[in-house]
Every structure is written in structure tokens, then in C-alpha cells.
Amino acid sequence: MSTMLRMKQVTQTYGDGGQTMSVLDNLDLTVDEGEFVAVLGPSGSGKSTFLSAAGALLTPTSGEIYIDGESLNNKDKRELTALRLQKIGFMFQSAQLLPYLKVEEQLLYVSRLAKLEPKEAKVRAAQLMQRLGIWDRRNHYPEKLSGGEKQRVAIARAWMNKPAILFADEPTASLDFERGREVVRMIADEVRSEGKAAVMVTHDERMLEWCSRVLHLENGALVEHKQI
């Protein structure tokens, strides 16, 4: 079983001079293939910083991060961009689909960036859309979709380039309980059928049913609570 994400002694401090604040403090995390990890924490606990560091959007003050065995240290902006494209899938709050692309084009766009063969990409997009139940919506613009459908398109988009790991930033924030649960279940299903890994950052404790591990971000480090 291979390790998809490994964070070693990651520290991120803000501020300068005497007034510094450690948002992440020697944080360690290992996510293996097939795992779906939930990271819980109240707002302001550093969830966004954690996700940005793990997702190669932010270079932490110190510490090492490996994605699919590849170190993020000593990579410049361009290389990090390429790595995000190939190895990382992102899901953002309120889906963040491009308003001017139809559902299918949302998926084909990322495959174009990754220079996937167009025919292959079309097949892959069709599979994902069918699995996620948005096949009938493939020629619709995002404005015509419901919140749940938008997030399902976001899931499909995130998995399109077969990334090693998916990072989800509060994927259920803009959804009601039922729809939120369904989206989380679908992420879990995809982790299983893709054989990859996912990390979800959330503040909603009701969404943890399908997660393989639940971690709490406390004082800049991740701790596992005993299941209640």
C-alpha cells in the first residue's frame, strides 16, 4: 500500500519579529491509498492553512511534504502548478465551477490542461458523470444546476486527471444535511473505486459517517479522538 500524502514536522508561522503565531506547529500526517481522512476544527483553527500547505498552494515555513512520494520542497511555482495539475484534485467551497463552461467542458478543461488524449478524456468524463449521476446534465451550464449537482460536478472535475489525492475544502458548506451527506458518500465511493486517497476539511461533525479516519486540528497539530 503506497502513501499518498506525508507531512513531516510542518510548521507555518505568520507575523514578523517578536510577534509570531504558529498556525501549524510541527504537524505530522500520513494518508495511505484508499483512505478518506476528515480534518475537523472550528473556524480559525488553521484548516485553510493546513489544506493550502498539503495542496501545494503554500510553502510552509518549515517541514517536509510529499505527495505520492514526490517532495514539494525545492520546487518552484511552475513545478508546483504542474504537480497540482497532475497529482492533486481540488474541491472548493460552493463548488466554484467556471460559470461559462458546460458540465462536460468543466471536466474536459482539466484534461486538456494535463494534455490527456481527447478521446480518452471524453470516455473518462462520461464514466465519472455516469457514476456521479450527472450524465443527463452534461450539456447544462452551472447556473442551471442545484447545489448538490454542482458539488458532484466538482467531485468529477477533481478526479478527472486521476490525481493521487483529493483535497476537499468544506465541500458540504453550502448544502443542506441530506445533500451534504450524499456528496461526502460520493467522495468516499470515488476514493474506493479510484483506489486513491482524499482529505476533507470540515467543521460539520455530522458528515463523518464514511470517513476512514477523523482528525482534529488543535493548536496547530492533528490529533485523533476516540470515536464516541
Add this chain to the structure above:
Amino acid sequence: MFLALREMRHSKARYSLIMVIMLLVSFLVLFVTGLARGLAYANISAVENMPANYFALQDDAEHTFRRSQLSGTALSTAQSIAGTENAAALAVQTSTVTAEAADAKADITFFAVDMDGMLAPEVVQGSSLTNASQGGAVVDSKLTESGITVGSTITDQASGMSFKVQGVVEDSSYSHMPVVYITTADWQTMKSGNVPPGSDQQSAPYNVIALKASSAQAAEIAGKLDHLETITQKQAIKSIPGYAAEQNSLQMMIAFLFAIAAFVLAVFFYVITIQKTSQFGILKAMGTKMSYLAWSVVGQVLILSVASLAVSLLLTFGMNMGLPDSMPFQLEGSTILLTSVLFVGMSLLGALISVARVAKVDALEAIGRAGA
């Protein structure tokens, strides 16, 4: 271009509006350019169409033909250097002529030239003059609008001499006045009562020498003759009374239009780009390269400016056909090309501000944002 084209497809109204504005601006640019060129041509076509690239005149004439006065020896010196067929004397005289038959009066400029030399007018109607013909004239086609045609007799108001119109030439204006070509012999007669003291009684002075020469030859001629300088055709045209003033104001308008075009486009795109800041953050987080996004913005501007330019070119040609003859309009291929390239170039310059803005967007902005 994947994103650029799809975005335009989705927001048709927004991009159509920008295109209409660019269309109007580029139309105005082309149209005013055409009018400026038309006016310029209507002003100085007689000099512009001369097969000469240099003119020799008195050095204290400040490049103005009518202020210069040369004598026969200067011409023979010039001919000895540039070749007999490559140097010709030109005498210029503004005057007013009356046409008895047509009951018309017109301001004209007399050009007295050697009818065997390189300045001899090429008639499009009637017959050419020869050096032997006496009392004959070839007139610019503009005079035919006042009823003066081949066979008419025109009388010079100043000297009282009459000329019979033998032929008509086209595009021959000097200082917005139609040119009347006469022979040098008639010029002598016209000036005979008016020869300045001390000069050769046999030949009345002329104003300039038109040259078809290399720059070295032109310099040699200027060096050999005292109080004489050679200027290029461009310099000569610029010094024709009224030309520079007219063209400068029009060119300033054109320059402003270019600046406005660039500015309007820059502002529009900048506002659109600011609206899309979060989208750009998302795109970068997903792994879109900056170069891809830059091309997307530039591509949109390119498509918009080229498309609106194409439509405005059609409009300009259509407008040109509907224009009355009294509004001179001229657009040569080279002017169109230059204007188009400048317009697209300025548009792209305006787009650079947006590109810079996109470059500043941080992918980090994608995380932790609730708003769409």
C-alpha cells in the same frame, strides 16, 4: 483559447457591447484617417504625383516653392549632374482664371513645365501639350466641375492672357487649387513684363528644379550651386502652405482616437478581470499555468479587436461609396494595414494591464472562500 472562446459564447451580451464600442472607435479611426489622407491628397496631389524625389530651390526660401527663384544656369548644372531627363524646371504661380463660355471664375495654380521633360502632365482626356504649341493649357479635372472642358478658353486675370484647354489631367492639386499646366514659352510671355532687373532678359525665372536623383547627386547639386539647397519630396510637401496645419490637427485627432481605443478596452477588460479574480484563483489552484491564462486574456482581446476592425473596414468602404465628391476620402492599402496593426497593437497594450492583474492573483485565494 478553450476558455476564451467559451467565455465569449456564454457572455454574448457583455462581449458584444465591448465589440460595438471597439467597432465604433476603430471605424472612427479609419474614417478620420481616410479623410486626413483624402484632404492631404486633394491638397498636394500635383506634387505627390510628380516623378521627382528631390527638389532644388533657393536656400532662403524655407522650402516653399513660391518663395524660391532660380535662373537657367542652375538647371543646366543640375542636368549635368543628374542627367538631362532627370531634372526639370518648374514655375509656380497662383492666379485666378475666368472662363467666358462657362461664366465661371476659379482659383488655380499655373505650373509651367517643359512638355518634353519628366514633369509633363499625362492627360486622360483631350491631347497633350507640346513645347511648340502656343496658348494651350492642360487643366486638372476639378476645373471641369466648374464647366471648363476641353475646348474652353480660360483667361488669366492677372496677365490677361488666354489659354485654350487642350487636355484634362487627374489628381493634380496644389494648395487645394487645381493646377493649370502651360508651356515654358507661354510662361516667358506671361512674365515678360515682369523680369527682375539684372537677370537674363531672355528667360524669366522659374521657382524650383524637380530632380530624380540619388541622395549623393542631390547633395552634389546643392554643393555646386550657391544659395541653393535640395530637399526631399516629403519636405517639399510639408512646406506647401496650409498642408502641415491641416494634417497636424487631423493627426492629433487620430492619435487621440488610438489612445481612447486602448484606454476603453483596457478599462473594460480590467473591470471584467477584477470581477473574475476568484475564478482565476480557482484556475490557478487547479493547476492552470499563468501563460495559459495570459493567452486567454490576450486571445479574447485579439479576437474582439480583429473582428471589430474587420466590420469597421467594411463600414468604412461602404461609407466611402456614399460620400459626396466634395469630401475627399482616400485610404491606400498601406495606410489601412498600418492603421489596423496600430489599432490591434494598442488594444493588446491595453490588455496587458489585465494580464498583470491576473498574474497577481494568488492560487491561495481559492481555499477558504465561501463566496462564488
